[in-house]
Structures are given as C-alpha cells and as structure tokens.
Amino acid sequence: MQTRKLGYSELYLTTIGLGTWAMGGGDWQFGWGPQDDMASVRAIHAALDQGINWIDTAAIYGHGHAEEVVGKAIKGIRNEVIIATKCGRVWEGDSREIGKSLRADSIRREVEASLKRLAIEVIDIYQIHWPEPDEEIEEGWDTMAKLVKEGKVRYVGVSNFSLDQLKRAQAIHPITSLQPPYSMFRREIEEEIMAYCSTNQIGIIAYSPMQAGLLTGKFTKERAMALPESDWRSRHPFFMEPQLSINLEAIKQLGQIANEENISLSQLSLAWVLRNNEMTSAIVGARNPQQIEETAKASEIVLPKAKIDAIEEILAWRINNI
Numbered sequence: 001m002q003t004r005k006l007g008y009s010e011l012y013l014t015t016i017g018l019g020t021w022a023m024g025g026g027d028w029q030f031g032w033g034p035q036d037d038m039a040s041v042r043a044i045h046a047a048l049d050q051g052i053n054w055i056d057t058a059a060i061y062g063h064g065h066a067e068e069v070v071g072k073a074i075k076g077i078r079n080e081v082i083i084a085t086k087c088g089r090v091w092e093g094d095s096r097e098i099g100k101s102l103r104a105d106s107i108r109r110e111v112e113a114s115l116k117r118l119a120i121e122v123i124d125i126y127q128i129h130w131p132e133p134d135e136e137i138e139e140g141w142d143t144m145a146k147l148v149k150e151g152k153v154r155y156v157g158v159s160n161f162s163l164d165q166l167k168r169a170q171a172i173h174p175i176t177s178l179q180p181p182y183s184m185f186r187r188e189i190e191e192e193i194m195a196y197c198s199t200n201q202i203g204i205i206a207y208s209p210m211q212a213g214l215l216t217g218k219f220t221k222e223r224a225m226a227l228p229e230s231d232w233r234s235r236h237p238f239f240m241e242p243q244l245s246i247n248l249e250a251i252k253q254l255g256q257i258a259n260e261e262n263i264s265l266s267q268l269s270l271a272w273v274l275r276n277n278e279m280t281s282a283i284v285g286a287r288n289p290q291q292i293e294e295t296a297k298a299s300e301i302v303l304p305k306a307k308i309d310a311i312e313e314i315l316a317w318r319i320n321n322i
Contacts (some may be wrong), residue, residue: 001014001015001051001052001053001112001299001300002014002015002017002048002114002213002299002300003015003053003205004280004281005203005204005230005280006084006125006155006176006177006203006280006281007175007176007177007197007201007202007203007280007284008159008174008201008202009154009155009176009177009203010153011082011124011154011205012053012190013053013054013280013281014051014052014054014281014299015274015279015281015282016051016052016270016281016282016284016295016296016298016299017052017054017055017056017084017205017281017282017283017284018043018044018047018052018055018056018283018284018286019052019056019057019207019283019285019286020040020044020051020055020056020057020058020061020066020069020284020285021061021066021264021285022035022071022285022287023035023037023040023043023057023061023062023065023066023069023117023285023287024060024061024062024063024064024065024066025065025066025071025169031155032223033181035287036287037069037072038278038296039287039288040069040214040287040300041072041073041294041296042070042289043286043287043288044069044070044073044074044287045073045258045289046286046293047286047292047296048077048080048081048290050293050294050296051299052081052181052292053057053072053080053081053082053152054081054083054084054205054240054281055070055081055082055083055084055203055233056084056085056179056283057070057083057084057085057086058085058086058089058129059085059086059087059089059090059113059114059117059129060086060091060098062127063091064113064117065116067085067091067117067118068117068118070083071117071118071119071120072121072172074118074119075242077118077129078120079109081102082124082125083118083120083123083124083128083156084123084124084125084126084127084205085114085118085123085125085126085226086126086127086128086129086159087106087107087110087111087114087126087127087128087129088101088102088107088110088129088130088132088140089129089130090106090110095144098129100130100132100291101133101136101174102128102132102133102136102137102139102140102141102143103139103140104139104140104142104143107140107143107144107147108143109122109124110146111152111153112310113219119185122151122152122153122154122236123152123153123154124153124154124155125153125154125156125160125176125177126152126153126157127149127153127155127156127157127158127159127179128140128141128144128156128157128158128159128161129157129159129160130159130160131160131161131162131165134165137165137168138168138169138172141156141158141168141169141172142172142173143172144156144173144174144306145172149188155176155177156173156175156176157175157176157177157178157179157180157203157205158177158179159178159179159180159207160162160180160181160191160265161178161180162177163192163193163196164198166178166193166196167196168198170202174200174201175200175202176202176203177202177203177204177207177278177280178193178197178202178203178204178205178207179204179206179207179283180204180206180207181206181207182204182206182207182208182279182282183206183208183210183211183215183269183273184211184215184254184269184272184273184315185211185215185238185315185318186208186211186307187315188203194276194278195286197278198278200304203260203280203281204278204279205272205279205280205281205282205283206278206279206281207283208283209269209270209273209282209283209284209299210269210270210273210284210295211269212236212238212239213233213246213285214238214239214251215251215254215265215266215269216264216265216266216269217251217255217258217264217265217266219251220248221237221244221245221248221308224239224240227239243300244248245320245322246318246322247318249318250314250317250318251265251315252316253317254268254269256312257307257311257314258312260307261301261303261307263298263301264294265295266284266294266295266298267294267295267298267301268301268303268311270282270284270295270298270299270301271298271302271303272308272311273303274298275302275303282298284296298319304312
C-alpha cells in the first residue's frame with residue numbers, strides 16, 4: 001500500500017487509515033448505534049493485514065471505549081502500528097454530557113487516561129479534537145508541545161481548526177497534521193487551508209471521506225429515514241430532506257462513473273480525496289473485516305482526468321440544487 005510523509009514528521013502513513021469512531025458504540029451523544037467489539041477487533045486486524053499501518057481514535061469515542069478496543073487489538077503488535085488519538089472532549093463518570101476543555105490540567109489527565117486505555121507507553125500522533133473553547137487554544141497547544149518534550153507523545157496535530165486557529169497554534173509550536181472533514185460533499189479546506197498546510201509542511205488527514213457512509217452508495221431514502229435515534233446521522237441535514245434526495249441523485253450519477261471504472265463508489269470517493277498530493281491520508285471506518293478489505297484497495301487507484309472532470313460536473317449540479 002502507498003505511503004505518504006506526514007507533514008514535517010518522520011512518519012510515513014499509508015494513504016488509507018482505519019478510523020474507530022463507530023467502534024465506540026452507540027451509548028453516547030454521537031454514537032453509531034450498537035457495535036460488536038469482537039467484530040471491531042477483527043476489523044482492526046484485517047486492516048493491518050491489508051497493509052494499513054495506522055489507526056485513528058479519540059478519547060471521546062464511546063467515552064473511552066474505542067481506545068480500549070484498539071488497545072486490545074494491538075496487544076503484542078504495538079510496534080507494527082502508528083496510533084493517533086485526540087483530546088479536548090471530556091465527560092464525567094457515566095454522564096452522557098460532553099464537556100469542552102483545553103486547559104493544561106485537563107489535557108494532562110486525558111493523555112494519561114488514553115495511554116492507560118490503549119495500553120501503550122507513547123502516543124504517536126496526539127491531536128486537539130476540536131478548537132473549543134477558542135480562548136483556551138493557546139494554553140492547550142502549549143501543553144501539547146510540552147507533552148512532546150516529555151516523551152508522552154511523538155507528534156502533535158489538530159482537528160477541525162480554521163485558518164486563523166492554525167496560525168495561532170503554529171506560532172507556538174509546529175503543527176504536524178490537520179485532520180479536517182473532506183469529501184466530495186465537504187470541500188471547504190480547498191479555499192485556503194490546503195494551501196496553508198502545504199506551505200507550512202502540515203500534513204492533511206481527511207476524516208469522513210465517504211461522508212459518514214453516504215458516499216458508499218449503500219444508502220437509500222428508506223434506510224436513511226430508518227436510522228435509529230442512537231445513530232447521530234439521523235439528525236444530520238445530509239441524511240434528511242430536502243438534502244437527502246439531492247444527495248442520493250448525485251450519488252446515483254457518481255455510481256455510474258464508478259461502474260465505468262470497475263470500482264465501487266467507496267473506492268471512487270477515496271481515490272477522489274487522495275487525488276490531491278497535499279492529502280497525506282484518508283480515514284475510513286469499518287465495523288467488520290469485509291468493509292476494510294474493500295476500501296483499502298482505493299490506495300492504488302488513480303482516476304483519469306476525464307473522470308475527475310465528470311465528477312466535478314456532478315458536484316456542481318448538487319451545489320446548485322441545494
């Protein structure tokens with residue numbers, strides 16, 4: 001599988017990384033519904049078997065549960081995988097309420113808890129999950145820099161930061177990576193952020209490149225409308241009318257291009273994201289081995305310019321009709 005250098009770091013990530021958001025389970029505010037932990041472990045092992053060399057997780061996924069699943073899966077093979085996790089979202093005990101903190105003492109508690117749940121001695125990439133509260137960014141980022149010096153983490157990155165917030169953090173300590181949402185349906189970073197990251201040697205890791213499963217082509221209107229309340233997607237505009245019908249029509253057209261290339265829509269979606277050299281890697285979620293075996297193959301797909309142009313026409317149609 002292809003690898004790309006992550007920003008200024010010495011890490012080379014496979015262009016497909018395994019995301020574990022769904023593995024956190026459904027018993028929290030942004031859960032994906034019930035999950036099978038053993039299936040999650042098998043999916044992680046299948047990803048590694050496919051050549052994927054890194055896993056992305058976060059403390060808040062299932063209130064620590066996803067990190068625990070990852071810890072179990074990598075036991076005995078820690079040196080074979082790069083681990084990325086996140087901080088900045090907190091909770092108390094069994095509470096479903098999610099708090100936001102980038103205070104130094106909070107981040108220090110979080111990193112120790114993550115190390116324990118993952119059962120590792122150092123985190124390869126430690127990321128601020130969300131730039132909230134905004135007024136605590138400087139304190140939080142300064143703390144992250146200190147964690148590097150102390151050897152608890154190797155590199156530090158950010159997620160969901162605006163251009164201004166990136167500049168504020170970069171002035172304190174070099175940013176290794178940015179993890180933004182990026183897909184055919186979410187292209188905001190193309191305006192300014194992608195160029196800034198390229199200029200400043202900040203790697204970009206796309207999350208939700210298949211738009212939370214929408215760009216897999218497996219959603220129908222009936223399935224979207226039947227999502228359980230425990231699945232956060234049931235409350236997202238992309239999965240609700242009037243956007244849902246427009247999205248599904250665009251997906252139908254994109255599916256025709258995928259068929260012409262003899263690939264799946266999931267693979268088309270990932271290959272489109274990875275067409276940018278500025279993009280280090282794309283995170284794909286999986287709940288079972290079969291899902292990751294399909295999407296991992298997208299690492300080797302290069303789309304012809306004519307197909308990229310055709311995709312642009314479809315995406316322009318979608319924007320004009322929303």
